[in-house]
Amino acid sequence: MKTTEQRIAELEARVAELEKAAEQTTADNNNPLCVCCKDKPGDYELHATDWICDDCAQYMNDAGNELDT
Numbered sequence: 001m002k003t004t005e006q007r008i009a010e011l012e013a014r015v016a017e018l019e020k021a022a023e024q025t026t027a028d029n030n031n032p033l034c035v036c037c038k039d040k041p042g043d044y045e046l047h048a049t050d051w052i053c054d055d056c057a058q059y060m061n062d063a064g065n066e067l068d069t
């Protein structure tokens with residue numbers, strides 16, 4: 001049976017982990033430039049070295065939908 005103090009300590013450790021992960025996610029936007037516009041850092045990884053930004057992904061998605069119809 002865990003004491004309340006132990007549970008709080010565990011939760012605090014978990015919060016610290018999540019905060020660290022969130023910081024890394026933000027810092028991570030040193031992603032390689034988008035292969036499409038070569039202007040913005042990529043948000044999505046297409047292949048090991050090819051990244052695409054949100055805008056281009058959206059554009060490609062729209063274009064893809066048109067091709068499908």
Ligand SMILES: [Zn+2]
Pocket residue numbers: 034035036037038039040052053054055056057
């Ligand atoms: Zn782009």
